[in-house]
Each structure stands twice: as C-alpha cells, then as structure tokens.
Amino acid sequence: MYAIIDIETTGSQPTQDRITEIAIFIHDGKEIVDKYSTLINPQRPIPYYISQLTGITDDMVQDAPKFYEVAKEIVQFTEGMVFVAHNVRFDYSFIKKEFADLGFTFQRKTLCTVRLSRSLIPGLPSYSLGKLCKSIDIPLQMRHRAIGDAEATAKLFDKLIKINRPVIDGTHHVADPAEQLKNEIKASLLPPAISKEQVDALPTVPGVYYFYNEAGEVIYVGKSINIKKRIIQHFNIDYKSRKSIEFKNQIADITYELMGNELVALLFESAEIKRMKPHYNRQQRRSVFNTGIFAYEDENGYKRLTFGSINKADDVNMTPIIALSNQFKAKGFLFHKVSKYNLCQKLCDLYKTPGACFDYQVHICKGACIGVETPEEYNARVDAAIESFTYEHNSFVIVGKGRELGEKSIVVVEHGTYLGFGFVDEYFSANSLEDFKSEIQRYNDNKDIQQIIRGHMRGKNKDKVLVFD
Template structure:
C-alpha cells in the first residue's frame, strides 16, 4: 500500500513553519482506494507570499482543526504504507516534526516520485510537479493546494507503476501478453500502441507493485539527492578519506571527512532536514568525489585544509584561512613566565603558542585561561598598572603581580595553562595507516608547529626529524589544525608517535 501525500505549509523550514493543509491518497498498487484532505490551523499567521502562492488565507484556517486533532487519522491511514510524495523529503520532514512536537516518532518507508520519474522517464525538461504533469499530459487542478497536487501525484505514481510493469514484462517472459500490452497502452500516446515484442510471451500472473524492481529501488534510494544515483553510491569507498559534494556546475559546495566515506555519506542523506537551507543543500548535490587518506588524522587535517582553500558554501566551520593574532610567551627579569596576546606580525621573532583569528579573540582566549588557571591579569598584559592587579584586590590573584607569589609556583600554573592548548611534546611525528598495506602516513610537528604530512612507503625509515621534513608536503599551521592534532592524540588511536628533542632556531 502507498500513501500519496501533499502538504501546504507556512514556509519552507520544518523547524519553525507549520502545516496549513494535508491531503492523503491511499493507492493499493492498482488504484486509489481511499483519500482524506483537510485544512489545518497552523497556530500562526500565514505569510502574504504563501497566501499568494496557495490561496490559503488566515480566515480559511481559523476554524480548521489543529494538527494534533488529525494526528491519529494520519497515523491510521498511513500505517503499513510507503510514504509517497513529489520531493518526499520536504513533506516527510514536516510531518515528522509535527509528530515529534507531540512526542511521537513518526516513521515510514519513503518513495520520491521525482527520483522515480527521473529513473523511468529520463530526458524530461523539468521534473517539478507542474511542468512534468504538463509535459506528459496529466491534469493538475488546484496547483499548490494539497488535494490538487496529491491527486496529480497519484496519477503520476500510477503512470510510473505501469511503466515499470512494462519494463518488468519486457525483461521477464513469464508475464502475460495482455497485461504487458495494457501497461504499454496506458503510457502510450492516444491512438498508438508501441511494438513491444512480447506478443508471443507465455500468459501468467501480472507482477504486483510490491515486487516491481524500479519501485523497490526508489524506496531504497528515496533519501538520496535527486541527481545522485544508486550506481554512484555503490562506487563510494568504505575507507578513510575526504569527500566533496558538487553542484550541477561542478563547484564544490561541501567538504567532509570520515573513516568510512560510504557510511558517512549515507548518514548525510538519512537525516531529517529541518530548514530551507538544509533542504536546498541536499537538493543541490549533483556529484560526489573523494580522496582516500588511509589515516583518520590525515583525513581530519586535509579536510581542514580543503575547507580553507575552497571555502565551500555549506561548510560553516574552519573556513577562516588567515590567523593574524596569537598567544605568546616570554620570561621577565624576575623569572615569571608571562603569557600575552598580540598580532603575529609584531612578534615575527617568535611563533605563537596558538594562532587565533584576531586580537579580540586572542584577548578573550587569554582572559579565559587567566580565570581558569588563576593567573595574574597584570603579568598577562590584561591589566595595566604599576601596582597590584584588580584580581589581587578581590583575592583572585596570589600576588605574582607584586612579587608575593614565588615565580616557580606561578610558573607551574602557567605551564598547566599552556598544556591545555598546546602539544604535550614540542617535536614529534605521528605515523599511521596509509592508503594501502604498502604505505603509511606521517604527520610532522616541530617545536610546537605543524609542518605537514606525507604518504611514504612502508619501508621508509628516518634517522632524525630532518629526514621527515624532506618527505612531507607543507601545510599551514593554525588554531584549527593544532586543535585537531591535540584532540586526536588524546583519543585511543593506534598510531605510533615518535618524539624528538625540541630544537632552537
């Protein structure tokens, strides 16, 4: 059984918009056997542009039932049915959100007639419901009203079933001639019957809609973007690496990483999209490419690099590629270690302990560390005074600012603060899995600075850090990669970490 559903809503974001109308047509695989439609009171005003599109006004829904009043009806009608819609993710996401607000997990198998149409009727100039129905001669009365769109989708679905039955019959000689020709006649232009080559087939039972391969495939792939085929998905590797989503123009719109690219991309497509932008994102995906890394750490680092290089539209995090400010360290004439913030250009003689996006962020970062590790604001250049700092006056500073706290006690807390955002060791290399059994990866950090990574033969050996420096590809060091490496080294990874003595410039 199939529940063909169309909704009208107050907007395109399930997280904040509501349903104003619902129509359900129950199809048994041969014909529509039941239907239900109603306006719904969304509990909020309908935007003017939505009223212009649908014709549904606030007055029309004022006395209509609210969703919770029809929820049981929707559950009962669609129980055991495949949820069918044109661009199914939109309608399905809205219904799931409405049910979730009631504390109910609404879950159905889904089938998208956009995807099924692309598969069974390739070459159409458009697969939007209105233009597709116009091009193949399906009447669409009441466009952008739930009942009108659902009725047209039901006719389209019936047409697609017959096309798929025809295809099954041509592949399967046990299907009856009469049923085959009936299916063909139903899809052919009036007055013409295509030559099927099946007139001599052995007569037997017509395939049920449940067993039609195209329909089953459409159910399995309903969650995929319209332009991503099952064949494309089958090529995705089950290995670690970086993957790229491209739009129709071939532009990279998203970069991701995973230890299993295939499974991660399936997760992308399985989630419920709750905003217009997320729905647009999914619908924009027209191709997927990838680069294998073998190593999870290299995948994390390379993803960060590619996001900064390409600045994809749908990657919000890690897009910053310039880090002009940072936190620095010096020791004063009294032996106190002093953290301070500043522009990286102003301290060219020393590399920052951590690079940050601007001085405002660097100052805020340092204030946080001062509070967490009970450091002195004056010694961190956050409080300008000739005497004690403000924190000493309110008993939050132990008096390092006026020499009351011994330098070694104060410096121990400075080191704790530094350890919270720097590496445990100054110079080291992380040796991990490669892209094959004959390869391994190396990630190099020298004097607290990330230098890059390399793929090397499994027989590669190095006597000192310079041997590693000769084989790596150089990449920029910044706050994001520092955090990636620190967090990775704190996990239960299986990589080998080789330490080197910290050198001086």
C-alpha cells in the same frame, strides 16, 4: 498502494514549525482511487509571509482540527501504503515529528517523485513541482495549497509509472515498472541525481569525500573512518529545514580520497575546506590566521602571555605558540585562559595599568601584577595554561596506518608547528626529522589543525609517536 501526500506548514523546520494543511491521494498503481484533505490548527500564529505564499490564514485554521484530532485518520489512510511526495523527505520529516510529539512512531516506505522524474524524464531544466508540471502539461491549480500540490503530484506519479510500462521495440526491453518502483523506493532517501549503484560502490575505509553540484562545483567536504557509512547517514537523516533538503537535492556527484586513518582524514579535510571554501561547510572555512599568542619572561621572572600580529612578531624573532584568526579572537582566548587558570589580566596584556590589575582589587588575582605572588607560584599556572593549548613535545612525528597494506602515514610537527603529512613504505627508515620532512606534502598550520592533533594525541589510539626534542 501509494499515498501521495503534500502538506503546508508554518515554516520550514520540522523541529519548530507545525502543519497547517494536509492532502492525501491514494493511487492503486493504476489510478487515483481515494483522497483526503483537511486544514489543521497549528496552535500557533502563521507568519505573514507564509500566509502570503499559501493563502492560509489564522482565521482559516482557527476552527480546524488539531493534528492529534486527525492523527488516527492519517495513520489509517496511509497504513500499508508507500509514502509518496515531491521532495519526500520534507513532508515525511514533518509528519514523523508531529506523530513523535504524540508519542507515536510513524514509519512508512517512501518514494520521491523528484528522483523518479529525473530517472524517467531526464534532461529537464528544473524538477521543482511547478516547473515540472508545466514542462509535461500537468495542470497545477491552487499552487502552495496541499490539495492542489498533492493532486498535481498524484497526476505526475500516474504519468511517470505509465511512462515506464514494459516495452519491447526489437532492440531492448524496458525494465518492469514494479521493479523500477521497488528500486526507487529503496533509493528514495538518496539525492535525486545519485544512484544506488554509486553509493554501493563507495569504500568502507577512512578518507575524505566531496559532494558536487550539477555545475561540477564542490559544495561540501567531509571526512569519516568509513566513507560509505557516513555518506549513507547524510542521506538517511530526517531533514530539519528546507535548506538542508535543498543541500541534499543539489548533490549530483560524489568523489573521495583515501586517507588510511582518522587523523590524516581530519587534517586533509580541514585543509580542503580552507582551500575550497564549499558553500555548505560552515566550520573551519577560515583560512587566514594572522594573530598569535606569545609567551615570554619579564625582567622580574614572571612568565607573560600576550597577543599580536604574527607578521610583526617575525620582525622581533618571536614564535607564536598558537595562531588565531584576529585580535578579537585572541583577546577572547586569553580572557578564557585567565579565568580558567586564575592568571593576571595585567600580565596577559588585557588590563593596562601601572599598578595592580582590577582582578586583584576584587580579590581574584593573587597579586603577581604587583609582586605579591611569587614568580614560581604564578608561572606554574601559566605553564598549565600553555600546556592546555600546546603539544607535549616540541618536535615529533606521528606514525599511523596507511591507505593500503605495506604503507604508513606520517604527520610531522617541528618546533610546535605542523608541517604536513605524507605516506611512506612500512619499511621506511629515518635517522632524523629531516628524513621525515622530505616525505610529506606541506600544509599550513593553524588553530584548527592544532586542536585536531592535540585531541588525537590525548585520545586512545595506537599510533606511534617519534620525538625529536
């Protein structure tokens, strides 16, 4: 038995918005046998643009039952049923959240008619409910009302399962419809264009994976120590917005690159995101880091921090100890270090004055700016601040697990700058840093990479670190 469900809501985010209408059509595998629908008082105003779309207004739901008043009916109506919907994860996530707020766990097997339609009616230009119904001559009345959309989805479902009757035409035997539906229920959480067989074939080792849309464009890059497990997690979560469902539905293909261990996977993922700038990757997309934090000692023996253009610094033979995207980020970075390590704003080029800095006047700075605090005392805190965003060693190689037996990974840092990574035979012998440098693929250094390497070295791992200071 199947419960074909559609809902209308105050918005697209289950964590914030509420249901305003629900409709359920019961299908016994042969025909529609029952139905249920009701408006629901969401106990909050319905945004104007939502009312424009659905036609449901605050006045219409004012006297409607609240969700907790119809919750028992919904449970009873769907008990033992397969939860069917067009883009099922959206409707299912909303209903699960409504029940969770009542302290009840709502759990049903799910079936997505988008996936089923793609499988049984391939090649259509669109699988949105409106365009799909138009393509296959299903009447769709009261669009964007739960009762209208649920009825159309029920008729679509009825047509789909009748497309898939067992037939022998002399050359082949079409699959049993019950088996087909069982397979689709198992795969209902997958993107419509991704098959269960494709996911089953994914490796369970560290690497970087790519999601593509139907045009062959990479829309997301991710990494994991277990590629298959992480990708399944992507698909199994309850989606929190319509945008996240759109992301899932766009995934048409998956590829991957084996990396051998988490560190190399993190480094390669960061580089690929900066190179490709996939639409759904929001973190680490910035690829230009042209501002540096620099350190030097002044004529009075005080260690000073400053910031400026990395290109300009090349002209005066200064090497940045960290690269950031712009001067605004660099100033914010230094302000944070000044606050955390009680440094002097003036000696970090954040307060321009011939005398004492402002913090000294309010008894925060200890007076390095006017020689009250000794260089030795002040420089110890500068060293601690620098240590918080630099490596313990100047030049080193991290040797980790490779992609297969008999292989090792190597990550090379020279003079505090990340050079890249590569893979070598486990019996590879090197006498100098130059030997390792000849075996790597070069990649750009930046703040994101430095954070990845520092975090890895401070964590618990069994990687070998070869120091060339």
